[in-house]
Structure formats: C-alpha cells, structure tokens
Amino acid sequence: MDTVLEARGLRVLYRTKRGPVRAVDGVSFDVALGETLGIVGETGCGKSTLAKAILGILPPGTIIEGSIRFEGVDLATLGVREMRPMRGKDIALIFQDPTTRLDPLMTIEEHFHETIRAHEDASAKEARERARKALASMGMPDTRLQNFPHELSGGMRQRIMIAMALVMKPRLLVADEPTTSLDVIVEAQILEILEDLKRAYKMSLLLITHNLGIVAEVCDRVAVMYAGKIVELGTVRDVFKRPIHPYTRGLLASIIHLDSLELSSIDGLPPDLVVPPPACRFHPRCPHAKEICWTQDPSWQEYRPGHHAACHFGSDFL
Amino acid sequence: MEPLLEVSELTKHFPVKLPIIQRLLSRERHVVHAVDAVSFALQRGEIFGVVGESGCGKTTLGRTVLRLQEPTSGAIGFEGLDITHLKEQDMRPLRRQMQIIFQDPHAALNPAMTIGQSIMDPLLIHGEANEEDAKKAVLDIMTEVGLSPAEELFKKYPADMSGGQKQRAVIARAVILKPKLIVADEPVAMLDMSIRARILELMLQLKEKYGLTYLFITHDLATAKFICDRIAIMYLGKFVEVGDAKAIYREPKHPYTTALLGAVPIPDPDRRRFKTLPSGEVPDAIYPPLGCRFHPRCPVSTPTCGWEARDVIDLLELRALQPDTAAIDEQNFGPISRLRAEGLQLRIPTGQRGIDRVRAHVEKLRGQAPPPMAGAVARTLVEGTDVLVEFQPSQDPGLRAVDGREVRCVLY
Numbered sequence A: 001m002d003t004v005l006e007a008r009g010l011r012v013l014y015r016t017k018r019g020p021v022r023a024v025d026g027v028s029f030d031v032a033l034g035e036t037l038g039i040v041g042e043t044g045c046g047k048s049t050l051a052k053a054i055l056g057i058l059p060p061g062t063i064i065e066g067s068i069r070f071e072g073v074d075l076a077t078l079g080v081r082e083m084r085p086m087r088g089k090d091i092a093l094i095f096q097d098p099t100t101r102l103d104p105l106m107t108i109e110e111h112f113h114e115t116i117r118a119h120e121d122a123s124a125k126e127a128r129e130r131a132r133k134a135l136a137s138m139g140m141p142d143t144r145l146q147n148f149p150h151e152l153s154g155g156m157r158q159r160i161m162i163a164m165a166l167v168m169k170p171r172l173l174v175a176d177e178p179t180t181s182l183d184v185i186v187e188a189q190i191l192e193i194l195e196d197l198k199r200a201y202k203m204s205l206l207l208i209t210h211n212l213g214i215v216a217e218v219c220d221r222v223a224v225m226y227a228g229k230i231v232e233l234g235t236v237r238d239v240f241k242r243p244i245h246p247y248t249r250g251l252l253a254s255i256i257h258l259d260s261l262e263l264s265s266i267d268g269l270p271p272d273l274v275v276p277p278p279a280c281r282f283h284p285r286c287p288h289a290k291e292i293c294w295t296q297d298p299s300w301q302e303y304r305p306g307h308h309a310a311c312h313f314g315s316d317f318l
Numbered sequence B: 001m002e003p004l005l006e007v008s009e010l011t012k013h014f015p016v017k018l019p020i021i022q023r024l025l026s027r028e029r030h031v032v033h034a035v036d037a038v039s040f041a042l043q044r045g046e047i048f049g050v051v052g053e054s055g056c057g058k059t060t061l062g063r064t065v066l067r068l069q070e071p072t073s074g075a076i077g078f079e080g081l082d083i084t085h086l087k088e089q090d091m092r093p094l095r096r097q098m099q100i101i102f103q104d105p106h107a108a109l110n111p112a113m114t115i116g117q118s119i120m121d122p123l124l125i126h127g128e129a130n131e132e133d134a135k136k137a138v139l140d141i142m143t144e145v146g147l148s149p150a151e152e153l154f155k156k157y158p159a160d161m162s163g164g165q166k167q168r169a170v171i172a173r174a175v176i177l178k179p180k181l182i183v184a185d186e187p188v189a190m191l192d193m194s195i196r197a198r199i200l201e202l203m204l205q206l207k208e209k210y211g212l213t214y215l216f217i218t219h220d221l222a223t224a225k226f227i228c229d230r231i232a233i234m235y236l237g238k239f240v241e242v243g244d245a246k247a248i249y250r251e252p253k254h255p256y257t258t259a260l261l262g263a264v265p266i267p268d269p270d271r272r273r274f275k276t277l278p279s280g281e282v283p284d285a286i287y288p289p290l291g292c293r294f295h296p297r298c299p300v301s302t303p304t305c306g307w308e309a310r311d312v313i314d315l316l317e318l319r320a321l322q323p324d325t326a327a328i329d330e331q332n333f334g335p336i337s338r339l340r341a342e343g344l345q346l347r348i349p350t351g352q353r354g355i356d357r358v359r360a361h362v363e364k365l366r367g368q369a370p371p372p373m374a375g376a377v378a379r380t381l382v383e384g385t386d387v388l389v390e391f392q393p394s395q396d397p398g399l400r401a402v403d404g405r406e407v408r409c410v411l412y
Helices: A047-055 A109-121 A123-139 A140-144 A156-165 A183-203 A212-218 A238-242 A246-254 A291-297 B022-023 B058-065 B088-095 B115-125 B131-144 B148-154 B163-175 B195-212 B220-228 B245-250 B255-263 B309-321 B323-333 B355-368 B371-375
Strands: A003-014 A021-032 A036-040 A063-070 A090-096 A172-176 A206-210 A219-228 A229-235 A299-306 A307-310 B007-014 B030-042 B046-049 B073-078 B098-101 B182-187 B213-218 B229-233 B240-242 B340-342 B345-349 B378-381 B386-391 B400-402 B405-407
Touching: A003 A047, A003 A206, A021 A047, A021 A063, A021 A206, A021 A229, A036 A047, A036 A212, A036 B088, A047 A063, A047 A090, A047 A206, A090 A156, A109 A123, A109 A140, A109 A156, A123 A140, A123 A156, A123 A183, A156 A183, A183 A212, A206 A212, A212 A238, A212 B220, A212 B340, A219 A238, A219 A246, A229 A238, A229 A246, A229 B195, A246 B195, A307 B386, B007 B058, B030 B058, B030 B240, B046 B058, B046 B220, B058 B182, B058 B195, B058 B213, B098 B163, B115 B131, B115 B163, B131 B148, B131 B163, B195 B213, B195 B220, B213 B220, B220 B245, B229 B245, B229 B255, B240 B245, B240 B255, B309 B323, B309 B340, B309 B345, B309 B371, B309 B386, B323 B355, B355 B378, B355 B386
Parallel strands: A036 A206, A036 A219, A090 A172, A172 A206, B046 B213, B046 B229, B098 B182, B182 B213
Antiparallel strands: A003 A021, A003 A063, A219 A229, A229 A307, A299 A307, B007 B030, B007 B073, B229 B240, B240 B405, B340 B345, B345 B386, B378 B386, B400 B405
C-alpha cells in the first residue's frame, strides 16, 4: 500500500526555563493512502505537538529530530518558504476550536478566497464557485458565505473549517480534536461528514483525539501515546479488543460509556516531561511494573501482524 | 418527607442587547429563553442529573437555583423556606448549606492563593473557626479528598498541581462547610479520562459520609448514567423527559433523549453503526420554535407538533442546496430572503410572477415537504399581492406522566 506519511524517530523538544521538554520523544508510524490513523492520548502526551510538527507550525526555536516524510519529502528539514505552499494544499489541518481560527472581521467568503488564492491564481468568481460547492458538500446554503463567524453556531463554524481545509483537496488531513468543543449530536454529524468526504476525496486522515469512542467509530488503526512516546499501535480492533500495553488497558477500562458497569481509573499522576521517569515512562503508574521497567527501555515489538507495543511484559498480556 | 430543594416554574430570561435602531423598530423585548418554567424537587441524599447540550440552559438553571443569578419568575424553596426573593444578607447564612463545584478547576482557584488558603477561605468567611482550627480542618479534608501529603500540598499553588488535584481541591472547598446541597456543574468534563472515575468515586464517598445531595449538571450521558439516581433531559430551556435514570437509559421515551443516546460514540469497534441523527442544530434560544421545541429536528414528528412559517424557510434553504430544486423554488418564489415568516404565517410576495403561479408552487411544495409539516398547513390565502401560507396553531405538549416518568411529547 502507498504510504502518505512516514515518521521515523521523531523528536520534538520545546525549550523552557526548566530545561527542554521532550513533548514528542522518538515516535515512528506510517499513514497509508486513504487510511484513518487515530492518535489517542491524554493531556500533555504530545499528540497536538505531533500535529504541529507535521504542519510545520511549531514555535520558533523548537528542536526537531528524526524525520517526517510526506510522499517522500522530509517535512522536518523544510524551511518556512518550502513548507508554505504545501500547507493547506497538500496537508490541511482542522483545529479543535473553530472560533479562534476564523477571523472575526472577515466574512466566510473572504476566508475561502484567502485560502484558495494563497495557493493558486483563481479569479474571484471561480473562488466563489468553489466555496459554494464546498459549503454545499457540508449541507450549508451559500447564503452563509456573506456571514461573519460570530453569526454562526459552533457546529457550522466547524463545518466551515472542514470545508476550507478540503477546498484545496489535500491528500492528508490532520484533525486535532475536531469535535471536542461540540455537542454529541453535532459531533456525530461532523464525524459522518468527515468519513463521507474521506471516501469521496481518497484522502488520508490523521485524527488526534482523547476520545476513544470516536477512535472506535472512525479509525482504521490507532496509536496510543503516553508521555511523548507511542506505547501501542495496531488496528482499532486489535487495540480495543486485545490491548497489550498496561496503559492502553487502563485507559480503555477508565472510559465511562453507556455500558460501563464499574468505574476504573489509572493511579498516580501524569509525568513531568522535563524530567521524565527513566526507562518505561509508565512504570510509576503501572500495576505490573518490576525492576526491569525502570532500568531498561522496553523494545518496540510486534506481537501480532501489525500490532506493536513497547512493554517488557507484553507477551504476558496477549 | 419534605424535599431539600423544590423548584417550581423557574424561569430565567436574559435580555438581548440590540443595536439602538433595531431596539426602536422592534416592539417586543427580545430575551434569551435560558430556563423556561422548570419544576423539580430534590430529595435528601439524592443525585439528580440535568443533562443537555450546550446552550440548553442547564448551567443557568444550576446558578439560578443557588441565587447566583436572579430568577425572572418562579419559586425556589430550600428546606421549606422560600428563598426566591431573599435579600443577600439573609441569603448569606444559607450559602454555607449550598455550594457549587465548577467545571474548570483552573479558573475556580485563585492563582495567588495556596491550595490550603483556598480551601480554608470559606471557613474564615463564614466565621466558622479561628485560623488554627481552620487549618486543622483543611488538612483533614485534604487528606479525605486524596490530597496527601496534605501538609506539603497545603503550601502549593494551583499552577503546580495537575487538573485532577485541582478539582479535588475545589471539591474539598465545597464540602468543608458541610453543606446540604452541592450543585456540580460538569465536575469531570475538563479532566482526563483516566482520572474521571476517581473524582466521581470521591463525590459518591463524600455524599455517603456527609449526607450530601447533588444537582449534577452534565452534557455527558454516560457520566450521568453512572452517578445519577434520577435525571432530567433538558432541551432549549425546558425539561423534555424526567425520571429514574436507569429506566430512561433502558428505554428513552422522548425522541430527543433517543437521539442523544444514539449519538454517543461507543468505544467498541464491533459496534460501529449507522446513526439516525436529528437534522440541523439546536435553534436560537431567543426565538425558540413554537409547540414542541424539538419539532424541527424530530425524526418522528406529527402535524400537531408546532409547525410554523420558519420551518418552511428552513426547508427552502435545504432545497437550495440541490441545483434542480433551488432553480424551481427561485423561479416561482423569488429569492428566499424576500419571504417573511411571521409566526404561523408565511408571506410570499408574488411580484411579477403572478398569484396563481406562486399558489401552484405552494401546492407542489406541500406534496414534496415532509408529511408532518405539510399536514400542519391550515390554509393558503391571498392578501393584496402576497400569498399567505398559514399553519394550524399548536401548543407546547407539556410534561405528561408516562410509566412513572414525565415526557414532553405529543406521542404520549
């Protein structure tokens, strides 16, 4: 299968007064053509930093190591000038909060014009027609083009963000918590739209979320992140039905869903990424941790075809 | 037994600030119908959940019950005492009996106060204890909510703590006065999944130990299912279904409840399913729909649900997305913006198109519109050069008793 995105040993270090924060620390994964890969994890696990690294929108001075290849081009080594034409055209991003990503002084039509004309020499009429079509594919009438962002509901703004991300027909869409600020019904509507569009445009989707329910419903494969590292990666079915890493298992057990019979949670606190715990970063919170867990890094092993995890005792949990 | 809290016909409307021109032109006063005639009673020791989407009025309800906002009308009784119009000075001694836990622990704690000071503050404000006793009480409660070693964390600032720890501090601050009622407004929504359960368990433990009663406000049906004894589903300022939590989850009766439950993502890849989602989004609470407020989105609506002229405009906007229907509608009606929705009446100016042509298209549209909407049309008539489409009047269905539950739906 064709690989659209390929990350190898990716590291992102933020400089802070207390020392470098290893937000993403040696992450490797692939996204295949037309595939939806979910990146799931909790606050501070590095999942949003990963998205920013792919789009090249990390703050200046951030250190990036390793490689992220998009169709063979290493994004980590691209300068601002080389990245700009790709961003929005080949790789698009949808943010969590549509309110802060739309300019309050611009109409929706102006937003579309700006996006389209940043990449090609389209006439105003042509841009308008494409904006109209993009909105219609989201189930929105073209009268909305004259609206300002504040005149629209949160769900409509997010649909506009998606329409804008897709107007250039990108080959990879990175969606960072695209439905987190939305209500459950609108969330379900947006996810349906995303799935339909992904199929229609043959696009790959990297869906970053903390919501495992969404991962189960829309992703093909999922990577579980903890403290800057991917601890488990596999098909959604394998990871949900036969999880290996104790963190994945703890996380799955802690979801409060409609069929939950009891409450469960993971003890302890998330790690400080300036001085992360040695070796396996989950060991201070892991119920199965033994000495080897704080003395040796666990290796990345394939336990089933395409199902990887980094745990010393992975085979005990098969 | 007398309920701890009794709320009847509680209404909270917020005035809308309009530009001066519109204010002069418009005769009516525009208000946001945040909470509209909500009634319920909270028994001692009960956890009553108010569940709804953002903008349904659940937070306003919680705040109004505590008199953090003044009610527009209705009554609030706390332990048999009518507190609706109590003056602030008379209200203050009661405040120690009723506390609130906010959604965002980062915003609920003063960044310039240590955790210990924040938790101690209510004791000092209410003159419950001197500083020495207060500190001891704080250390005790901190240990109890899982903030240990308490001595060490007492001196920490909120910025040095995790979200879960901060929420524990907020809970400690709410229970330190040994209140009777706690309004918990989305207490776990901002927390990571892996620690939500701990906080909910803590709330349950404290409830048992101190005999607390919770008004639990949430948008998350799964959390509500776990913790609540009874729940009310709220939509656009009104309760649409109230009853025993287990029964509602087992067999939702109101179509909105069914829709909400159906939309919750299930973390099981084997159970991916096709969802029947209600169309569109929650309408503007300044102009809530007539009749049943859910009718424009309801998958099982009937002609008596409250159809009105605005619904036709929405239908035309939907048809405008399809090039063929868009062209036909525009040819016969002109631009949608020319149509006027006035309550039950839709006014279509005919202009050059001629009355007969417009009337013929109205009839054709009736054949293509969703049957419940089409069935609600009372008559079409001509006034000058305008064609009017008039819907039959209808009423809010009101809460109806169904199998030990209350449901606001004409189907029952």
